[in-house]
Amino acid sequence: MNDSLHLVRTRRFLPLFVTQFLGAFNDNLFRTAMVMLVIYGIYRDEAHEATFSAIAGGLFIAPFFLLSALSGQLADARDKAAIIRIVKTAEILIMIVGAAGLLMHSPALMLTALFAMGVHSTFFGPIKYAILPQHLQPEEVLGGTGLVEAGTYIAILGGTILGGLLVLQRPDGTYHAEWAAVAVIAVALIGRVAGSFVPAAPSVDEPEIPGFPKRGMDWHIVRASVTLVRATMHIPRLFLAIMAISFFWAMGAVLAAQFPPLVKNVFNGTSGVATLFLAIFSVGVAVGSVAINRLLKGEVSARYAPAAVLAMGLFVLLLYLLCRNWPASATLVPVREFVESPRGVLVVADLFFVAVAGGMFVVPLYAFLTTTVPKSETARTVAANNIVNSGFMVAASVIQAVAIGFLNVSVAQSLLIVSLASVVAAWLGWKLHCACEAAAASAS
Incomplete structure (x- = not known):
């Protein structure tokens, strides 16, 4: 990975890597256990199951939209390690609540812990990216970002598998x-x-960027968020990267x-599938993160x-076509039977390439965010990105919840919407590349 693996042998990178790895692992262990328990053990209706999944996703993301401005200000103004x-x-306290929800089969407690x-993650997210330019050399930032992304998705893999196995x-x-419940704690x-x-x-003492919010804490959530996003998005290359x-x-x-x-x-699969x-x-995604750095x-x-x-987008479109022609089954199919069927192998392979392409797309954009602005502004830049992302x-x-719950849009049809959205993301990526090339040409 362009020799970036040497970073895992250094204290300036390894403790952060392990900390963010375990955080992502626990997020997904809990979320997977919660979703599997609710879908296979509590609800028995397709619309309710799909709506619950969408609501859970929205609850987890909502704090990024509401609190990212505060987290970015705090990370740029205080010691990130502290x-x-x-x-x-x-x-630890949050997972005690989550564990209680799992034990009591309480969707309310589980969703409360998920929101928490x-x-x-809102307060940890800007730090894990903003700390990299502070601890790494400029030529190490892309490799470090790729390792963090790869590690995050390997953690997602481990947490997902364990969360599914422990339900x-x-x-009877x-x-x-x-x-x-024991594992998340x-x-x-x-x-x-x-x-x-x-x-x-610690916070970096560098000249402030003209037009960027002054350093310090603005506790007015709405004003701070609007000010931060407006100041960041007026920079064309940052605008394109964040939108992509x-x-x-x-x-x-x-x-x-x-x-x-x-x-x-x-696909008529069990929880194992x-x-x-x-x-x-x-x-x-982990493979794509490594591949793009190479x-x-x-x-x-x-x-x-x-x-x-x-x-x-093309691989998602193929997944949609596979869904449309999938044969019905009276019983749920276990993992072994699913992967032994030619159709099942095709679905798994297609999903893998969806994720590889996604990793190759997003990792350089995160590295771009943390290297385009001074180190003193990286956390707030990532926070502005998180606000727009979460929105x-x-x-x-x-x-999605409205479409499935009220407009009778099927789960498979939502894949078609994702495929179409990739065209917009590709256009934004192309505009960003052209803007970067123009900036490089003018600088030389």
Whole structure:
């Protein structure tokens, strides 16, 4: 990976990597266990299941929209390592509530914990990207970003698999998640220990950017968010990068929310097949994150972004066509039977390439965000990106819930919408590449 693996042997990178890895692992362990328990053990209706998945996705993302401006200001004004330790302590308390929800089969408690984990991730998200330019050399930032993304999706894979496996079926046919409840608390505790080893990353004293909000805390959530987004989005290259990332995550929100109901109600698969889908998607994004760094050889560039996201859209279109022609089954098909069928292999392969293309699209754009502005502004830039991303994702979740619940749009048809959206994302990626090339030409 352009020799970026040497970073995992350094204290300036490894504790952060492990901390964010465990955070992503726990997010997905809890979310997967929650969704599997609700869909296979509580609800028995396709519309309710799909609506619950969409609502859960929206609740997790809503804090990014509401609180990212505060998190970005805080990360640029305070020691990022100290904030990490506070956030990881809060995760322990949140997972106690989540574990209670799993044990009591309480959707309300589980959704409360999910929302709180969204708050946790809102404050951790800007730090994990903004700290990289502060601890790494300029030529290491793309590789470090790629490792963080790859690690995140490997963590998603592990958390997804474990979350699915720990929702067990009793002999009487009911489902329980006692071991998942224990696991989410244990992982939160280990993550807090890892966070204590992240080196100090105090605020950077650099000249302020004209037009950018002054450093310091504005506790008015709406005003701070509007000011931050407006100041960031008026920079053309940042605007294009953020919009391209936002379209990607809106597409991803639709896909991720619909995997479990898609598996159960279209592909007639068991919860194990749903876990396989989420795992394959995670592996694919990790592979794409590594592959794009090799192609770019450490250069931060959007030149492959349009082709990558168009490829993603084409593979999603193929998944939609497979859904349309999928044969009905009176019983749910287990993992082994699903992957042994030619159609099942084609679905798994297609999903893998959807994710590879997605990883190749989004990783350079994140690296671009953290290297385009001074180190003193990186957290707020990432926070502005998170606000816009989350707005797109919440909108996508709401539209999806309304379309499925009230307009009778099928889960499979939502894939067609994702495929069409990739064309817009490709156009934005192309405009960003052209803007970067023009800026480079004028500088030389």
